[in-house]
Amino acid sequence: MQLSRFGEKFAGNSGISGLMEDLGAALSDDPSLLFMGGGNPGRIDSVQAAFSDRLSAIAGDPEQRHELLGVYQAPQGDRGFREELARFLQREYGWSVGPENIALANGSQSAFFVLYNLFAGEASDGSSRQIHLPLSPEYVGYRDIGLSENFFSATKPRIERLDQGQFKYHVDFEALQLPETVAALCVSRPSNPTGNVVSDSEVAELDRLAKDRGIPLIIDGAYGQPFPALIDESATAFWNDNSVLMLSLSKLGLPGVRSGIVVASPKIAQAFSRANTVVSLACGTLGPQLLRGSFDDGSLLQLCRQQIQPYYRERRELAVRAVEAGRGDLPVWIHKPEGAFFLWLWCENLPIDSFALYQRLKQRGVIVLPGNDFFIGSEDHWPHSRECLRISYAGDRQTIEAGIALIMEELHKIYATAA
Numbered sequence: 001m002q003l004s005r006f007g008e009k010f011a012g013n014s015g016i017s018g019l020m021e022d023l024g025a026a027l028s029d030d031p032s033l034l035f036m037g038g039g040n041p042g043r044i045d046s047v048q049a050a051f052s053d054r055l056s057a058i059a060g061d062p063e064q065r066h067e068l069l070g071v072y073q074a075p076q077g078d079r080g081f082r083e084e085l086a087r088f089l090q091r092e093y094g095w096s097v098g099p100e101n102i103a104l105a106n107g108s109q110s111a112f113f114v115l116y117n118l119f120a121g122e123a124s125d126g127s128s129r130q131i132h133l134p135l136s137p138e139y140v141g142y143r144d145i146g147l148s149e150n151f152f153s154a155t156k157p158r159i160e161r162l163d164q165g166q167f168k169y170h171v172d173f174e175a176l177q178l179p180e181t182v183a184a185l186c187v188s189r190p191s192n193p194t195g196n197v198v199s200d201s202e203v204a205e206l207d208r209l210a211k212d213r214g215i216p217l218i219i220d221g222a223y224g225q226p227f228p229a230l231i232d233e234s235a236t237a238f239w240n241d242n243s244v245l246m247l248s249l250s251k252l253g254l255p256g257v258r259s260g261i262v263v264a265s266p267k268i269a270q271a272f273s274r275a276n277t278v279v280s281l282a283c284g285t286l287g288p289q290l291l292r293g294s295f296d297d298g299s300l301l302q303l304c305r306q307q308i309q310p311y312y313r314e315r316r317e318l319a320v321r322a323v324e325a326g327r328g329d330l331p332v333w334i335h336k337p338e339g340a341f342f343l344w345l346w347c348e349n350l351p352i353d354s355f356a357l358y359q360r361l362k363q364r365g366v367i368v369l370p371g372n373d374f375f376i377g378s379e380d381h382w383p384h385s386r387e388c389l390r391i392s393y394a395g396d397r398q399t400i401e402a403g404i405a406l407i408m409e410e411l412h413k414i415y416a417t418a419a
Helices: 005-010 015-029 044-058 062-069 079-091 107-117 202-213 266-278 285-290 299-325 354-364 399-416
Strands: 100-105 127-135 153-156 158-161 168-169 182-188 217-220 241-249 260-263 332-335 344-349 388-392
Touching: 044 062, 044 127, 044 285, 044 299, 062 158, 062 285, 079 100, 079 285, 100 107, 107 127, 107 217, 107 241, 107 354, 127 299, 153 182, 182 202, 202 217, 217 344, 299 332, 299 344, 299 399, 354 388, 388 399
Parallel strands: 127 153, 127 182, 168 332, 182 217, 217 241
Antiparallel strands: 100 260, 158 168, 241 260, 332 344, 344 388
């Protein structure tokens, strides 16, 4: 079959599709594998019960059931949901937002595809514009999302070594360059894959740079504020009319409903929804319906604070202890875990690259994600980019402890063999 340029790019191998296919095949071949690789949220029974009760109420009400199953939504998505979310953001943060500032999408991955390509790629004057990542590594799902080549540029982080075998990435503002070809800045906060939280002062400086250049600052808040708020408490939620805040219902425990949220200026929200209508026609209604009423009555924040956040906090502490217990004298550093539900390990001077380590761990029965593909927009073969590993601690305690023990055991073998 003869494919278009679009077909060759998106039907071919990519970082995200290759890893997802590999992970899926591995689990199908051996369901007993210790799965610490993907971004699937943890199974929290109390959270599932809350959404199950809401779903039963919808199914039992003829009008709500019809609205869920039998009605196309407007281009920007369920208006009642957008109105309620806007009231919540006004009340919680004092932001000047209304339903016209909010647009919905069928998942944040598809939302980023539309949003990024609105700004970057080939411009009408024939020039090529990029999305700039001021702190790479970043979410692997961004890597192949552009419709043109050289879609991303990035700035390497400044690395601060901390006590207790931890380190932290910071935006290196001295190295950060924004040529005229940069169309937007984007950071995930907290970061997938590292759990890093860009500080309030760093966000303020990025916002200033974006405003000076007349480009938007995009913040991927899938794991952050206002929900599920898996983020260091010292971080302040941020939005203004020059920024775009991307939210998701997935990390609440609803990845299957595929609901993404864009909070932006009315002009950007409208442009996004028009393009999204061409791609998706209409947004699904299940996610918005499940959350209806939960912003107004405070039950969503209560669910986050009393059920979701304590679950991941306990798993994070367990994972850190497991790494520390197995590390010994290995030069393995933990990125300071400030949010999301991942540990990011830096295996300094790793004798093999992280993809080879990933393959070896898979043979040992544990699935993680190699760091190579997360360093988007970096073309200089930085050794650090081949020495990192992302580990999810969203699963059960037994998986976390057994999986990390195997990881550390394999690392001891690798370093000993190379000595």
